[in-house]
Amino acid sequence: MRRYDLTIAARAGLLAVTLVAMGCSKKDNTATVDTGSSAETAAVAKVTDLKVGRSIGADKRLTDETDAFRPTDVIYAVVETKGADPNAALLARWTFQDGQVVDESSRSIAAAGEDVTEFHISKPGGWPKGKYKVEVLLNGQPVESEDFEVK
Amino acid sequence: MGVLDKLFGNGGKSAKGKADFSDVRSGSSSTAPASQSVGSQRTYTVVAGDSLSKIAKREYGDASKWQRIFEANRDKIQNPDLIHPGQVLNLPQG
Numbered sequence: 001m002r003r004y005d006l007t008i009a010a011r012a013g014l015l016a017v018t019l020v021a022m023g024c025s026k027k028d029n030t031a032t033v034d035t036g037s038s039a040e041t042a043a044v045a046k047v048t049d050l051k052v053g054r055s056i057g058a059d060k061r062l063t064d065e066t067d068a069f070r071p072t073d074v075i076y077a078v079v080e081t082k083g084a085d086p087n088a089a090l091l092a093r094w095t096f097q098d099g100q101v102v103d104e105s106s107r108s109i110a111a112a113g114e115d116v117t118e119f120h121i122s123k124p125g126g127w128p129k130g131k132y133k134v135e136v137l138l139n140g141q142p143v144e145s146e147d148f149e150v151k
Numbered sequence: 152m153g154v155l156d157k158l159f160g161n162g163g164k165s166a167k168g169k170a171d172f173s174d175v176r177s178g179s180s181s182t183a184p185a186s187q188s189v190g191s192q193r194t195y196t197v198v199a200g201d202s203l204s205k206i207a208k209r210e211y212g213d214a215s216k217w218q219r220i221f222e223a224n225r226d227k228i229q230n231p232d233l234i235h236p237g238q239v240l241n242l243p244q245g
Contacts, residue, residue: 060182087186092179093196101236102172104196107179108186117181128170 045083045111047090050136050144052077060116067148071126077119077134077146085111089139092119097131173200176209193242197234210242219243 053062054073062078069075077092088111094102103121119134127150135145175198195206203217211219221231223243228234 103175103177105177109183110186115183119179121177123175
């Protein structure tokens with residue numbers, strides 16, 4: 001009986017090792033595909049960061065990062081991109097908690113290296129209190145999003 | 152959600168409790184130069200409460216430029232007084 005148990009344990013171990021090996025193999029394949037893709041399309045920019053805040057400096061970066069705003073604030077979304085793309089289309093889509101689109105604006109940039117792009121929205125009548133989201137799309141593909149709140 | 156909300160749906164202004172974002176202003180700037188590609192085209196997605204003149208005022212700072220937007224979107228807009236939330240409009244160079 002003890003010998004039988006050991007055989008089962010050995011088989012189970014072998015199966016586990018095989019599955020792990022298959023998993024690793026699949027991951028390796030994915031990595032290979034990714035590497036090939038980026039090598040093939042060298043002129044590609046990607047979004048590396050998205051932050052929201054209340055003010056920006058001359059370098060377009062946030063000087064007052066926050067996710068809690070007042071109704072009278074101008075709200076900035078700062079998008080950092082890296083890479084080269086002579087025609088990268090960035091789009092910022094701002095939505096309210098009920099899914100309503102607050103604003104959507106786009107900007108086509110000639111990205112080269114590290115760039116910073118800011119989108120901002122304001123509302124003279126004051127922002128309704130609640131939860132909001134800004135989603136950034138690069139060339140039509142959603143890449144980053146950030147939640148914030150107006151209190 | 153109240154009865155009025157259900158009745159008016161996305162009507163925005165009439166629905167009790169529905170937030171009105173028709174006066175939102177937006178802008179953008181970048182450390183990267185604007186794309187020089189001939190094919191580049193700015194777009195704008197219509198939200199509830201928008202009109203062509205409001206969009207022109209927001210995008211160009213001049214409401215009277217609504218006709219430029221109309222002309223650039225003749226294939227999508229039959230009546231310049233009637234645009235719909237969700238419509239994606241091409242914005243010609245100001």
